[in-house]
Amino acid sequence: MGGGSTDIKLIDEKGIRLDGRRVDQLRPIKIEAGVLKNADGSAYVEWGKNKVLAAVYGPREAHPRHIQDPTRAVVDVIYNMCSFSVEERVRPGPGRRSVEISKVIADAFRNVIFTEQFPRAKIDVYIEILQANAGTRCAGVVAASVALADAGVPMMDLVPACAAGKANNQLILDLGKEEDNVGQADLPTAIVPKTGEIVLLQMDGHLTQDEFDRALQMSMNACMQIYELQKDALRRRYATSANDAPDTEEVRQ
Amino acid sequence: MGGGSTDIKLIDEKGIRLDGRRVDQLRPIKIEAGVLKNADGSAYVEWGKNKVLAAVYGPREAHPRHIQDPTRAVVDVIYNMCSFSVEERVRPGPGRRSVEISKVIADAFRNVIFTEQFPRAKIDVYIEILQANAGTRCAGVVAASVALADAGVPMMDLVPACAAGKANNQLILDLGKEEDNVGQADLPTAIVPKTGEIVLLQMDGHLTQDEFDRALQMSMNACMQIYELQKDALRRRYATSANDAPDTEEVRQ
Amino acid sequence: MGGGSTDIKLIDEKGIRLDGRRVDQLRPIKIEAGVLKNADGSAYVEWGKNKVLAAVYGPREAHPRHIQDPTRAVVDVIYNMCSFSVEERVRPGPGRRSVEISKVIADAFRNVIFTEQFPRAKIDVYIEILQANAGTRCAGVVAASVALADAGVPMMDLVPACAAGKANNQLILDLGKEEDNVGQADLPTAIVPKTGEIVLLQMDGHLTQDEFDRALQMSMNACMQIYELQKDALRRRYATSANDAPDTEEVRQ
């Protein structure tokens, strides 16, 4: 976090943020499933000024052989920021930040996917950040989750994700870039709606225990809103392509 | 190309270039076959101030196994500039320019070699640029081709190569370094003399369609001159080592 | 070597060095065997201000398979300087110096270990330089040797190592950092005490033939002192852990 400079006023007296949102309001989110033809499943997410694409290849035979797990499918996630996705050019290739994000996202999905149905297989999830504006890892989880469903990968549930945080000493939902830059805390969270379990949780900044508690509830509630958007995107996808709809009973609640 | 500065006069009124050549004249070329002992075949080419060595290893078993092609030999080319081959030191290791040149040269030879005679095998061609002075890729093709014949690799034909180009608004053959630096176009070409087919062709700079046409004819004609030099080098090689001459019927026209 | 500046007085009229040692005196050396729990064998050496840890894993099955030798165990050494082991931070990863040292140390042990008893196996020796103060490669050999014995790897003998050198135009034993920085020669040596054979020998600097001869004798004699310290460390180790003492008949002389 930016260290909590309070010189910059991000929220006015009426609790309205720079972009006009209330403290507990999400940025506009648009989700579209099935946007790529080569991938087995794909999704595009616009979340505020974030533009994120996710593609799923697999389940397919894992190779080289020595990476195969005889009891389940291997799940791999690659999160990549396009060089032109932010103001200062990102050098191509995985930096430490991308490696960590790829790992926590893969961890979030590994137990949600019914991997034991595909021994020796591999499921690859590629997340491309075309435009970044704070919150790309949550947008990536949301997109990946819809892409997995679009690919017909059997899962316990979809995985929505959202961050809560703090700025100007107030808890706020879904931090934008300016809020992230000078904010005081950020708490990205991903849950499995069916069980309410948390599968991704990171936090940095400064929160009292009580603030943490409220922020976590805030992000979990927002996840449930996003969950509806994910389901809606899939419904639209199946409606338009009823004849090639994948067999994904698990995700249709 | 250098952008076509015309301040520097490269050709005089009589059509004579800085190094005394006519516009359609090659630099002096010397080709020697069989110059290395470890390699299965080799050749050394001095072309103006270029000094180029090519060595061929193979056909030999391709390994690791997964690179084997059960229907034909794999052909690999590595073009390497010695660190001290040009004025500003070249860092060891393949840069993007070398990777591209290696690829277009390999592409040029792959259909000329009778690769289907050697399933699961690999043929490695190494081209070392000891001294560079414009035109190293053509010199590399010429050397590689003689080295392949020297190694007894069966081929449809030898592959000569030469560039034509433009400087001071005139078409010229076989650009030297100064001509390349301030020239207006460069068109390296490699052909299969037997068929007249073009197997390597790159162009950069600025040519009208008519100029392009004449430049291409110029370089193709020069290829036929170089072809004679290649055959002559092999004849000398066989003459001096008649007893261990490889079985290369195809290249003896 | 530092080039032999003689402005800095390293040895006084009585032949006493900056740290109070005589010219033929070792720095204080402390060796402890069996300091790590995961490794199959380990040793910690404090040698003057050097702090060195060695760990041995194996003999264990070599993998990937293609590195296996059907007639003997493969011995691999990795010498690594911690980034904070010297004044100017060392970048993580193997530089050329570390690669060379790893190689000469592996070479020193390969014929001393009875590798033919473990076909297809691998023995890994890891040497970590926690604090460096001249002489780390000898300290590394000494530690590795005790770690190998601690791991129960059958060997012809322990391998002690020590350097002799020259500073202020005098031969001296076991150069410290200041002596190394401005010294005139350094001669690290490792021997097999049983046979008197030399298994590691490097030299840089400037020695007359006579000086070289005396320096080599000096370092070989010192090796015999260090040998006693190595054996003592192992004796203490076996005394304290008699019940899990490895089967290392060869090293108990």
Next chain:
Amino acid sequence: MSDVVSHIMKDQIFKLAARGMREDGRAFDRMRPMSIETGIVGPAEGSARVRLGDTDVFVGVKVELGTPFQDRPTDGVLMTGAELRPIAHADFETGPPQPPAVEISRVIDRGIRESQMIDLSKLCITPKEKVYMVFVDIEPLDYFGNIFDAGAAGAVAALRTAKVPAKRHGFGEDFPMPVRAFPASVTFAKIGKHVMVDPTLREELVSDARLTIVTDEKGDVRAMQKGLSGSFSYAEIKECLLLATKLGRDVRALKTG
């Protein structure tokens, strides 16, 4: 690309070609429909998305500060990179660019550079010391063949609409990228004895040779690259050149959204 191309597919494409036909019904001399959107990525100095049939490519331009090359002390620097990332096709892999991606980068770079599209002399801040570096990054998202032309069209469109962010770097007001040419890239595949423009992925997989030609507004040739193991005759190249000039005009005439 996949080493194991089904013989059936190969047969099919060859047989069609023998009758002057292609799988998607195009004539040999027709490109797939191309559409170009620009200005789609906020943080980029310029950006474009090109769809060429089912091929879908993003291109972004970023402009940073850097030092000039020793032999061009008063020129800015242009760097063009293409990656074939695994999102775009099942056969692509992660890791540093392999030779095919390097070739694509370099051929697209050559078209821009050799047409002198960007006036690099206008990108110098302090001679020998500080210049603008223009990075053009090409990111295929869905690969269905002919990334050469889709990527080149995207690079050109992104550059034509790019600004130089002088203000962000503390050197006065932003200004438009100094563009002075409009190159267009047209790529041909040779399948058996037949030469056809703008190959699809399946056509690429069975083709013997490739030829990319970049022409400028005057129809002059600016860059050319023969690729793959096959060959072209002199006559074929001349024919391709004529067609490339004509189709290049069509590419330049496209409205960008």
Next chain:
Amino acid sequence: MSDVVSHIMKDQIFKLAARGMREDGRAFDRMRPMSIETGIVGPAEGSARVRLGDTDVFVGVKVELGTPFQDRPTDGVLMTGAELRPIAHADFETGPPQPPAVEISRVIDRGIRESQMIDLSKLCITPKEKVYMVFVDIEPLDYFGNIFDAGAAGAVAALRTAKVPAKRHGFGEDFPMPVRAFPASVTFAKIGKHVMVDPTLREELVSDARLTIVTDEKGDVRAMQKGLSGSFSYAEIKECLLLATKLGRDVRALKTG
């Protein structure tokens, strides 16, 4: 870590957990004994060795000169790196840091950075041009689980006792590292339905999920990281947070030798 974990071992640990027990006799809410020595590596600006049960970690701090990040022109730079080198465990390999090591680095870094432990503004020499770069390097020597907490404790102890070597770099007298907070990291493992603090290596191998919580002296939360493929409930996280605060106090109270 080893993919093949013996089923017997897994069974054992699960059965014990079901009875509220652990292999080494600890309660779920007890850490292993931790000891910290500092100042053990002469050439380092700060150093510490932490033993947490059988886990044994070295941490060294080096301070070099460098240039600040563009967006923080008046701040020094903090870099935290952890490697899982093969000396520490048979399953670790040589080579560049793999994702698990990167995660450890970044989580430890986050705890230090987000607690604002180091006043980076005091590490600026010339704005925009020259600042001190603080490198914290974590070297596990014997790996028996929970490198997150052992490494973090070592990093914090090494930094608290470090000096800035201004003299060596030619900028006046050395001064103490400008430290202004005391973060403490506490890590939990979830095995089946049971959550236990400070997992051993064997517990790590069979655990489903991991949670690291960094708190400061006031008990406020500064960083958090859920790891591994399993999940936590909201209630579990709240419980962990309470315990992390309590155990964090114990870690801070440790005397460093």
Next chain:
Amino acid sequence: MSDVVSHIMKDQIFKLAARGMREDGRAFDRMRPMSIETGIVGPAEGSARVRLGDTDVFVGVKVELGTPFQDRPTDGVLMTGAELRPIAHADFETGPPQPPAVEISRVIDRGIRESQMIDLSKLCITPKEKVYMVFVDIEPLDYFGNIFDAGAAGAVAALRTAKVPAKRHGFGEDFPMPVRAFPASVTFAKIGKHVMVDPTLREELVSDARLTIVTDEKGDVRAMQKGLSGSFSYAEIKECLLLATKLGRDVRALKTG
């Protein structure tokens, strides 16, 4: 080098050695014929081609600008690199230098550096800021053993005939490389109990130990390196040293063409 050395070859060489003989008829204490050409690569500041028997090596010297090492602020920088590229032998592979190539580089470097052959203090332009960096690159073209001595002889010859290109870098007139010593490297192989100088490739393949000795004009020792897994006795090393001094004189006496 090839792991599978034919037993027949090994037997042969051992049997010959037992009778004091070598495959190519040389005595144990004779080097193969060495020839040195210099000035063969125009763009290099110095260059040499050495043939030692069938071994054929190119060496080039380039001089660029750089910054001095922190602890040697008034000295130029010397960098010696050797690569074992696949052109030179079927067992060499592409890629970054492996340990054998690194050892060769470092041993040749040591001979040049420790004999103080180059007066690095004369290669300083601005203390602490700008110095000449001398790159010596060794490129074996045909590998038939003992690249240590062939490479060293080439490096020495190239440096002795090199110029410092001050003009190209804008610092006045070119001047000769400041050379002040003439080191010579002599390498021995131990095969069974027999020590022989200048091993061929086949002798290298079956040898147990290697010893490289660099002496100067006065016969003093400047660098030494024992290689491979075998060992030498004290007496053997003394003998080698005497012979290295004698043969070093012969190497220095060679006329370079």
